[in-house]
Amino acid sequence: MNDSRLSHEGRVAIVTGAARGIGQAIAVKLAAHGARLVLVDIEEAQETARMIGDESLVATGDVTSAADWARIDTMVQERFGQTDIVVNNAGIGSNKRIDELDFEQWKRTFSINLDSHFLSAKQFVPQMRRNNWGRFVNISSNSIGIAIPGMSHYMASKMGVIGFVRGLANDVADSGITVNAVLPAITNTRLTQDMPEEVKRQTWQQQAIKRFAEPSDIAGAVCFLSSDDAAFITGQAVPVDGGQYKIS
Ligand SMILES: NC(=O)c1ccc[n+]([C@@H]2O[C@H](COP(=O)([O-])OP(=O)(O)OC[C@H]3O[C@@H](n4cnc5c(N)ncnc54)[C@H](O)[C@@H]3O)[C@@H](O)[C@H]2O)c1
Incomplete structure (x- = not known):
């Protein structure tokens, strides 16, 4: 048990897609709670490293590559000795629409959005088992529950994230490892920058909290789920969406 006043003190956390957007906000939040950060992105996550302002490790790599995961693991071992938390956000x-989708x-969508989660589990479950502690927080999307045309590939991959989370949680629960999914609302990042303003507004107006989410709105749930306090929560899909997704 980690008794520090900072919830993540002594933990090493990998965040993928950490160069910008939601991943950057998650990395900044975890660092503020005492974690040492590994900033994985296909682009150099220097801006995030500057925001954190201490000993974070910038580990540039492609999350669809098993070789890159192995290389990142080696870098983390050399620098920090262990990996405790993996946030699959990239x-x-x-x-x-299906008519244009090839x-x-x-x-490609499945490879980045879902294969990467499998690869990270293969890479880090063995050492988490040895430590009898680990956290995976995998980013899905609340779009799986709302009607937006042109998203079949995206929704299928994000539903897949939830299926993998539920399955993996059963396999690793005996080693103190939890696995959960976070489902963000439509959020103000580069991913949504080309979406027409009207479509964005129509989407967030369906939320109970009627505003466009910022990346920092998503980070708190990831921080909690990756903490000791969430030790009895696993296999769950947690919407962080201002009250849009309806359980029915
Ligand atoms: N923005 C939204 O509205 C929204 C809503 C729900 C869920 N999400 C999910 O949140 C996550 C983050 O999205 P965002 O909005 O911050 O997107 P973003 O495009 O701003 O950031 C994504 C990051 O992932 C990195 N990345 C892409 N491919 C990669 C690869 N192969 N290897 C390593 N890094 C790679 C990019 O370089 C980028 O830094 C995604 O999984 C996305 O599906 C976003």
């Missing part, structure tokens, strides 16, 4: 999403885009 993701892509393009708006394409198989390459389908596969």
Whole structure:
């Protein structure tokens, strides 16, 4: 048990897609709670490292590559000795109706949004088991529960995240490892910058809290789920969406 006043003191957390957007906000939040951060992105996450302002490790790599996960693991071992928390946040999403969607885009979406979660589990579950402690927080999307055209590939991959979370949670619960999904609302990042303002507004107006989410709105739930306090929560899909997604 971690008895520090800072909930994440002594923990090492990998956040993917940490160069900007939701991943950047998550990394900043975890660092503020005492975690040492590994900033994984296909782009250099220097801006995030500057925001954190201490000993974070910038680990540039492609989350769809098993070789890159192994290389990142080696870097983390050398720098921090262990990995306690993995936040699988890197993701892509393009708006394409089935008429225009091709198989390459389908596969690319699944590779970044879901295969990466499998690869991270294969890489880090063994050492988490040895430590008898671990956290995976995997970013899905609340879009799985609302009607937006052109999202079949994205929704399928994000539903897949929830399926993987539920399954993995059962496999690792005996080692003090929890696995949960966070489902953000439509959020103000580069991912949504090309979406027409009217579509954005129509989407967030369906929320109980009627405003466009900022990346920092999502980070708090990830921080909690990756803490000791969430030790009895696993296999769950947690909407962080201002009250849009209805359980029915
Ligand atoms: N923005 C939204 O409205 C929204 C809503 C629900 C869920 N999400 C999810 O939240 C996550 C973050 O989205 P965002 O809005 O911050 O997007 P973003 O496009 O701003 O950031 C995504 C980050 O992932 C990185 N990335 C992309 N492919 C990668 C790869 N192969 N390897 C390593 N890094 C890679 C990018 O370089 C970028 O820094 C995604 O999984 C997304 O699906 C976003």
